[in-house]
Amino acid sequence: MTEPAGTSGxxxxxxxxxxxxxxxxxxxxxxxxxxxxxxxxxSIRLLAGTPDSSAAQVAADVVLGDYxxxxxxxxxxxxxxxxxxxxxxxxxxxxxxxxxEGVNVQPGPEALVNAQDKxxxxxxxxEIGAPVPPFAAIESVEDADAFFDAVDxxxxxxxxxxxxxxHGVWFPATRKELAELTTKLLDAGTPLMAEQKVALVRExxxxxxxxPSGQVVPWPVVxxxxxxxxxxxxVAPAPELSEELAERARQLAxxxxxxxxxTGALAVELFEFRDGNGQPTIAVNELxxxxxxxxxxxQDGCVTSQFEQHLRAVLDxxxxxxxxxxxxxVMANVLGGDADPELPMARRMADxxxxxxxxxxxxxxxxxxxxxxxxxxxxxxxxxxxVRREANLAADYLVNARWADGYTV
Amino acid sequence: MTEPAGTSGxxxxxxxxxxxxxxxxxxxxxxxxxxxxxxxxxSIRLLAGTPDSSAAQVAADVVLGDYxxxxxxxxxxxxxxxxxxxxxxxxxxxxxxxxxEGVNVQPGPEALVNAQDKxxxxxxxxEIGAPVPPFAAIESVEDADAFFDAVDxxxxxxxxxxxxxxHGVWFPATRKELAELTTKLLDAGTPLMAEQKVALVRExxxxxxxxPSGQVVPWPVVxxxxxxxxxxxxVAPAPELSEELAERARQLAxxxxxxxxxTGALAVELFEFRDGNGQPTIAVNELxxxxxxxxxxxQDGCVTSQFEQHLRAVLDxxxxxxxxxxxxxVMANVLGGDADPELPMARRMADxxxxxxxxxxxxxxxxxxxxxxxxxxxxxxxxxxxVRREANLAADYLVNARWADGYTV
Numbered sequence: 001m002t003e004p005a006g007t008s009g010x011x012x013x014x015x016x017x018x019x020x021x022x023x024x025x026x027x028x029x030x031x032x033x034x035x036x037x038x039x040x041x042x043s044i045r046l047l048a049g050t051p052d053s054s055a056a057q058v059a060a061d062v063v064l065g066d067y068x069x070x071x072x073x074x075x076x077x078x079x080x081x082x083x084x085x086x087x088x089x090x091x092x093x094x095x096x097x098x099x100x101e102g103v104n105v106q107p108g109p110e111a112l113v114n115a116q117d118k119x120x121x122x123x124x125x126x127e128i129g130a131p132v133p134p135f136a137a138i139e140s141v142e143d144a145d146a147f148f149d150a151v152d153x154x155x156x157x158x159x160x161x162x163x164x165x166x167h168g169v170w171f172p173a174t175r176k177e178l179a180e181l182t183t184k185l186l187d188a189g190t191p192l193m194a195e196q197k198v199a200l201v202r203e204x205x206x207x208x209x210x211x212p213s214g215q216v217v218p219w220p221v222v223x224x225x226x227x228x229x230x231x232x233x234x235v236a237p238a239p240e241l242s243e244e245l246a247e248r249a250r251q252l253a254x255x256x257x258x259x260x261x262x263t264g265a266l267a268v269e270l271f272e273f274r275d276g277n278g279q280p281t282i283a284v285n286e287l288x289x290x291x292x293x294x295x296x297x298x299q300d301g302c303v304t305s306q307f308e309q310h311l312r313a314v315l316d317x318x319x320x321x322x323x324x325x326x327x328x329x330v331m332a333n334v335l336g337g338d339a340d341p342e343l344p345m346a347r348r349m350a351d352x353x354x355x356x357x358x359x360x361x362x363x364x365x366x367x368x369x370x371x372x373x374x375x376x377x378x379x380x381x382x383x384x385x386x387v388r389r390e391a392n393l394a395a396d397y398l399v400n401a402r403w404a405d406g407y408t409v
Numbered sequence: 410m411t412e413p414a415g416t417s418g419x420x421x422x423x424x425x426x427x428x429x430x431x432x433x434x435x436x437x438x439x440x441x442x443x444x445x446x447x448x449x450x451x452s453i454r455l456l457a458g459t460p461d462s463s464a465a466q467v468a469a470d471v472v473l474g475d476y477x478x479x480x481x482x483x484x485x486x487x488x489x490x491x492x493x494x495x496x497x498x499x500x501x502x503x504x505x506x507x508x509x510e511g512v513n514v515q516p517g518p519e520a521l522v523n524a525q526d527k528x529x530x531x532x533x534x535x536e537i538g539a540p541v542p543p544f545a546a547i548e549s550v551e552d553a554d555a556f557f558d559a560v561d562x563x564x565x566x567x568x569x570x571x572x573x574x575x576h577g578v579w580f581p582a583t584r585k586e587l588a589e590l591t592t593k594l595l596d597a598g599t600p601l602m603a604e605q606k607v608a609l610v611r612e613x614x615x616x617x618x619x620x621p622s623g624q625v626v627p628w629p630v631v632x633x634x635x636x637x638x639x640x641x642x643x644v645a646p647a648p649e650l651s652e653e654l655a656e657r658a659r660q661l662a663x664x665x666x667x668x669x670x671x672t673g674a675l676a677v678e679l680f681e682f683r684d685g686n687g688q689p690t691i692a693v694n695e696l697x698x699x700x701x702x703x704x705x706x707x708q709d710g711c712v713t714s715q716f717e718q719h720l721r722a723v724l725d726x727x728x729x730x731x732x733x734x735x736x737x738x739v740m741a742n743v744l745g746g747d748a749d750p751e752l753p754m755a756r757r758m759a760d761x762x763x764x765x766x767x768x769x770x771x772x773x774x775x776x777x778x779x780x781x782x783x784x785x786x787x788x789x790x791x792x793x794x795x796v797r798r799e800a801n802l803a804a805d806y807l808v809n810a811r812w813a814d815g816y817t818v
Contacts, residue, residue, distance in 0.1 A: 060468060318762040
């Protein structure tokens with residue numbers, strides 16, 4: 001008996017004739033892809049680890065399984081039009097195998113490997129002429145020592161794989177500390193690289209979406225504010241960024257997408273710093289080949305959100321307009337605080353809306369855990385300082401259930 | 410054993426501590442409520458007739474059942490915070506029973522009855538001083554005859570219940586035709602009323618949302634273009650509408666919501682016509698107590714969409730800003746044409762986006778049927794004639810797979 005197309009999970013979730021996108025990963029990025037899929041007349045097929053995960057809560061076609069298990073992946077992609085991801089951790093070998101079995105994988109493993117391994121990525125970027133801070137593979141304490149000398153002690157040590165949100169990144173203050181860290185991590189089996197710390201002005205993010213057939217569309221460049229290695233705020237467009245530097249950042253992201261063969265959304269996280277002549281310049285920090293925290297503002301500040309654009313891109317549909325709908329849009333993350341306040345989240349939302357009727361709250365269906373990304377607030381307007389202040393007040397209130405500025409009703 | 414709250418359908422679909430909204434009805438309005446529920450950290454509980462219906466395709470918590478069956482309704486609302494609707498056809502008696510069992514029903518049966526029965530609605534509107542065209546109950550051919558005389562033959566005959574999209578509305582040209590229609594319909598058991606045809610300038614729609622605790626927020630008034638009794642286009646805000654008349658329309662909608670105790674979204678469909686002095690004026694045509702076709706533009710042209718606002722309103726959350734995000738937004742419906750073109754819908758979407766990158770396509774997960782509402786296109790911009798033309802070209806292309814203006818690539 002031949003199985004009809006697209007019927008691995010729940011065939012009722014898909015209208016005949018419309019494409020089915022399999023999303024590997026069950027976090028908030030998959031969840032927000034589902035909202036956009038719905039508008040496009042679709043519903044995603046989800047490979048989820050648990051039935052109550054952020055994305056599984058809101059999808060009718062869920063395959064439960066493990067993204068490191070080839071058979072689970074096979075089950076999740078049976079009959080779909082395209083397979084995509086909400087993270088970069090699916091083993092490359094599995095993806096190659098699936099491609100050999102005829103699966104349409106976007107972005108493909110040759111691109112993804114650059115988002116999986118920080119050393120591979122930097123070597124590739126250097127190869128294509130993209131600016132990156134000086135870096136080296138660290139396979140011994142001798143490597144670490146040599147790099148320490150080469151960059152005058154300004155060392156950032158990174159795990160090559162698996163880091164995120166400040167995890168897997170260390171800033172050793174001394175040669176001794178670097179040596180000890182290196183020994184400990186290598187002994188634990190963590191492949192390492194090191195990179196020169198730049199004299200950071202701020203962080204920027206240049207996002208693009210690219211179709212398999214070639215079209216690339218860059219969004220406006222945003223400023224990304226990091227707190228303890230986690231993105232906590234994005235301001236679109238990046239304030240006081242010269243048009244020349246913005247254009248350079250966009251072109252850099254476009255050329256990385258093209259040279260690396262990225263499809264779907266690509267976030268190029270950038271350092272802005274001063275060059276030897278004191279002029280502002282940029283270098284690549286990290287790449288993410290999927291919708292990204294620094295692109296959440298597009299949901300409420302741009303004609304086409306990153307989640308819709310990602311789906312369109314991996315399906316090889318023409319990309320949408322990235323015109324902004326407001327002079328400024330600020331995204332502020334809602335991260336679980338030290339404790340979960342007694343006031344229920346629903347009441348906190350109500351309090352935020354009472355004070356800021358234009359605040360767009362996006363929650364991920366996650367329960368509290370210290371430091372966990374549980375949502376974000378988008379706010380659009382024309383008065384930058386005010387929009388920033390209000391977006392951050394709103395996000396902070398959702399975390400702490402009290403107004404950081406002492407406001408009382 | 411006590412059952413935990415919110416676990417009638419799929420408990421995994423809901424994060425602990427967040428409210429659960431039960432939506433009765435499985436069409437596109439429920440589908441679009443789900444997209445907004447997702448952003449708010451929720452997921453709707455759906456009472457659906459079939460597992461592949463428009464809304465059931467995209468919801469993880471679906472109770473299959475019949476909205477006229479009290480036990481099915483009970484099953485659907487078990488443990489939820491509030492029960493709401495994507496149509497007005499749930500029997501009022503059932504709603505009263507559920508309320509007596511402690512269910513929070515929004516809007517309640519006392520309000521809903523006015524959207525269920527056109528005669529009850531008109532009597533109530535007259536009572537509260539809202540402008541309505543002259544009308545009468547039609548229980549016999551004598552009633553029809555008398556009304557025909559009273560309005561000089563300008564008769565619109567309507568089924569009191571169950572009409573939509575031009576169904577249940579007749580325009581008899583002669584006294585004889587009216588008598589024959591009346592006899593036939595009354596014999597078939599269709600309760601009737603008649604209303605004077607107005608010398609229509611155009612149709613408008615004034616929408617508001619209202620919370621149980623009283624807050625009411627009106628959206629900008631839109632022009633609604635009807636073709637064969639079906640809304641095919643909405644233009645927001647209504648072009649060349651005087652601020653005085655717009656304000657009167659908004660105030661009328663607000664006072665209807667208040668007087669009738671409507672909660673959630675309320676659409677007041679209006680006739681604009683000339684009064685005895687040749688001055689433009691308005692009268693109420695129909696009421697809908699739920700998100701409405703004339704409010705779809707809010708998804709891409711307003712800070713708060715009608716679907717988000719409806720959920721917030723029935724949950725008694727503070728309502729969101731209804732600022733427009735663009736000078737003009739046009740919604741054009743995609744209605745199944747006489748035949749379904751060979752070109753698959755996915756390719757039609759691609760062609761539309763190729764030509765109009767800013768077109769926002771919303772599809773409902775429905776297959777083709779002549780005249781069926783299968784989606785809509787929203788387009789925002791600042792040049793009204795151009796936006797209207799392009800939105801309609803895009804919607805028309807999705808229906809017919811050819812450009813009405815002869816455009817070729």
